[in-house]
Every structure is written in C-alpha cells, then in structure tokens.
Amino acid sequence: MRAARQAVDLLLRAENTWRFEDPQHGLSDQEWMVLRFLARANSFSRSPSALAQFVGTTRSAVSQLLKGLEAKGYVERRPSVEDKRSVSLRVTPQGDKMLTRDPIGPLVNAISALELGANNFRDALRDVLGRLGTNQHRHHADNCGECIFLSSASDPAKGKAQMEFTCRFFRSGINSAEMDLLCFKFEQRRLDRAGG
Template sequence: MSMATEIVQLLVQSAGSWLFEGTRSGLSDREWMALRFLALANRLSRTPTALAGFLGTTRGGASLITAALLDKGLVVRKPSAEDKRSITLCVTGEGKKLLERDPIHALRDQIVALEGSDRSRLRDTLRRVLVGLDVAERRHHTDVCSQCMFLVASGEDGDRHFKCRLFRKSIALKETSQLCTYFEGRS
C-alpha cells in the first residue's frame, strides 16, 4: 500500500469518530456540520448562502438543514443589521449546550494530545490538502478570517480596528479568529 493510500485510509478511519449513519444526539451528519460551522463562523458567513457553500449543497438543501436546526431550537434567524433583506443564522444557548457534547471532541482531544510542533504540521498540511481539493473541485475555500487577504488592520495594539475590504464592513477582533466562507488566502 502506498503512503498516500495509507494516509487516506487513516483519514477515513478518523472520520468514523464523527461521521455516522442516522443521527447522534438527534442530529444527522449534515446538521452537525451546519451547527459546528454556524458556531465558528463570523457574522458575514452566518447566512443561508454561505452555509450552502460550506456544506457543498444547494440553497434548498441548506434550507432543509436550517429548518431542522430551527425546529430543534438549536439556531434562530435574525434580521441582518446591515441589510434588512437578509438574515443571519445564530446558534442558540441550547445549540451551544449540544455542541459541548459534540462527537468530534474525541478527535479534537487526540489532536490536543500531540506535541505542539506536530499539531502545527498537521494543521498546515491539512490546510494545503484542503486548498488543493477546493481548487481541483472549483470550490470556494473556507478558512480563518485573520489569514484572509481582504482583512485590513489599522491602529495600535491597544486600539486595533479591522475591516473586510470585500464587504467594506468593520470586523470585530473576535471575528478575525472565526471562519469566513469568502476567504482568499494571502499570496
């Protein structure tokens, strides 16, 4: 077996800890993925369109997943503060409680147990693999806002201000460490 095939098999086996048939804690795989994403996304990416892009589904598919999460009281729709025609999907307190019992924590805990340098190499390597897959599939890459070419910082350390050049909107410091579906890597 080639090393590449072995690595793929190891990734598939690790996915068994958080991908599963049916439901776990009342959620399907896709509902878990959506809930995780909405909990980690910045406010500009917590829209039905951005969710559909992240899940790799149609807006209709994302709407069905969103409807299930709404019915279970795990997310709510809020009118966008910037554009009254659009909505923002927000995780509720009940959704946050459920995320504390997320099956993916077993995988996270094993990664936390790695040495810091191994964690960094794993993160960087997986990021390169995912970027390559996104390019090959012509998908838009989702990543952390602080690494995006559209993020501009101004001011001094104690009084830093951030802005997204793509949306021409201010970004809170907290949001710079969250996921953005409109991400473009720095060259």
C-alpha cells in the same frame, strides 16, 4: 509515496467522526455540520446562502436542515442588521449546549494531544489543501488571519500595539474576536513555493 498513501487512508478513517449514517445525539451528520459552522462563523457568514455554499448543497436543502434545527431549538433566525430583506442565523444557548456533545469532540481532543502539536498539524493540513487547488474541491471556509482579503493598519489614536483590521471583500471592519472565526468568502494567501 507509501507514507502519503497511508496518511490518506487514515484521514478517510477519521472521516467516520463527521460523516455517519445514523443520527448521533438526535442529529444527522449534516445537521451537526450546520450547527458547527454557525457556531464558528463570523457575522458575514451566518446566512442561508453562505451556509449552503459551505455545506455544498442547495439553499432549499439548507432550508430543510435549518427548519429541523429551529424546531429542536438549536438555531434561530433574526433579521439582518445590514439588510432587512435577509436573515442572520445564530446558535441558541440550547444549541451551544448540544455542541458539547459533538461527535467530532474526540477528534479535536486527539489532535490537541498530538506530540507534534496541533498548530503544526493544522498548518500541514492547510498546506495540503493549498496544494490541491480550489478548483478540485468545493469552497471552504477558514479564518481571517489566513485570507487575502484581510488588511491591517495601525490606529494612531490607539497606539502602535493596537491594530485595526478590515475585510477588503466586505469593505467592513473586523474586530479581534472575529479574527479566528470562519468566513465563507475565505481565499488562501498564495504561498511562495520556490523555497521548497
């Protein structure tokens, strides 16, 4: 239990890389969160309502954050291809350039250099979040590969090596480039804990 408590203390110290009071490179911590999410979000998740759900705030508050990022030239709104009444958000090339200065960059580099490996660290954190249960924390986003809504089927026309992926929630195909992107409708597959 002592090591677990120390690990939590260390995670709280690491939080300083993504939560801060003074702007970093001209952006607040919430503006950075918005920019990061939109850069990593799949096409289903680039809407103001998905963004509000991810950030854990109201659509009105997200609207203000988006206005600030749009004024700085980092984000733009476009009419949605699927629903002309809604908009799709995207990071501009200027926003991509700003992301190279992201305050969490050193944290990403430190995790990448871990001796135990970034994959093992990621999997351990995913396991911890799974054990906490979704009722104890706000909705989170993750990639399609870990989601209960992902289905795959071989496409005979493309051979066994090619797989076609579908999101059962959105009832839409997912291309391989989007498999690693974040989705706001993510639901973790239930792991069998009987073995350990």
